[in-house]
Amino acid sequence: EVRLLESGGGLVQPGWSLRLSCAASGFTFSSHAMSWVRQAPGKGLEWISTISGGGDKTFDADSVKGRFTMSRDNSKYTLYLQMNSLRAEDTAVYYCAIINTRRGYYYQFDFWGQGTLVTVSS
Amino acid sequence: EIVMTQSPATVSMSPGEGAILSCRASQSVSSNLAWYQQRPGQAPRLLIYDISIRATGIPARFSGGGSGTDFTLAISNLQSEDFALYYCQQYDRWPLTFGGGTNVEIK
Numbered sequence: 505e506v507r508l509l510e511s512g513g514g515l516v517q518p519g520w521s522l523r524l525s526c527a528a529s530g531f532t533f534s535s536h537a538m539s540w541v542r543q544a545p546g547k548g549l550e551w552i553s554t555i556s557g558g559g560d561k562t563f564d565a566d567s568v569k570g571r572f573t574m575s576r577d578n579s580k581y582t583l584y585l586q587m588n589s590l591r592a593e594d595t596a597v598y599y600c601a602i603i604n605t606r607r608g609y610y611y612q613f614d615f616w617g618q619g620t621l622v623t624v625s626s
Numbered sequence: 627e628i629v630m631t632q633s634p635a636t637v638s639m640s641p642g643e644g645a646i647l648s649c650r651a652s653q654s655v656s657s658n659l660a661w662y663q664q665r666p667g668q669a670p671r672l673l674i675y676d677i678s679i680r681a682t683g684i685p686a687r688f689s690g691g692g693s694g695t696d697f698t699l700a701i702s703n704l705q706s707e708d709f710a711l712y713y714c715q716q717y718d719r720w721p722l723t724f725g726g727g728t729n730v731e732i733k
Contacts, residue, residue: 539722541670549662549670549713551722565721599669611717612660614681616669 506530508600508617515623520590526583526600526617534558534578539603539613540585542596550596553585554603554610563610568594590624597621628652628716632725638733639704647699647728649714654694658718661690661699664711664727673712674699701730 512524526538539554553574554563562574573586583600597619604611629652639645649659657677662670672681674690677697687702701708709732714725 548726549715549724551724554722563720604675610722611658612672612675612715613662613670614672616671618669 506602506615508602508615510598510600510617510620513598513620513622515625516590517626518591518624520624521586521588522590522622524585524587524598524600524620524622526585528581528583528600531602533576533581537603537605537610538574538576538583539601540574540583541599541601541613541616542594543599543619544593544596547596555583557605587622590622592624595622595624627721628655628719628723630714630716630723630725632712632714632728634728635726636729636731638731639709640733641704641706643704644700644702645704645730647701647712647730649692649697649699649725651695651697651716655716655718657693658716659690659692659697660715660717661688662713662715663708664713665707666710670713704730 507529509527537556540552552565552568555574559576571589575584599619600617601613602615604614631650633648659677661674663673664670678690689700691698711727713727
């Protein structure tokens, strides 16, 4: 059974840093590209970052570029999101998701974790 | 950035009825279009990809259609578990973008 379990969320002050983790199981982690998608309270979904299966390619949304860094440790079946210089508008539930890839292109989000809430407030 | 616009924002239906949700892209996304369902308090779940292919385990009462910039998600014979939020998403080009969602609520 595929499982994705996010952790690391919490309440932080503006300007602080936080690292989210996503523990994967039930599939060959290194064979799958992964993404982070967030959802502000009462709002829609926003893609923020994608990493290739080998970890050598990353793609980031402009809203987080230069502040957030996505990485992975395939030996630990774990995905990370390092979030620096956090702002109030980063407040959201952060989901990790398996993103489908075919022939080097990136497609739909096949499976999602349950998410972890990050609140940025003073 | 490709902007995805969903309509209506909310649709009120009775169990057993059918609903059609719309999604429009600001430019052509070819066949690179997916739909997701999000029940209250839950993570999104993939329903449809490549416009019309149902994901594993998705019932046949869900069907996707359209092309280019205009797409639809049809839900027939609405069941209690179908009352939820639905999002479309394009993966034709970066950044990957979602529509604002349509809430299917019980009338």
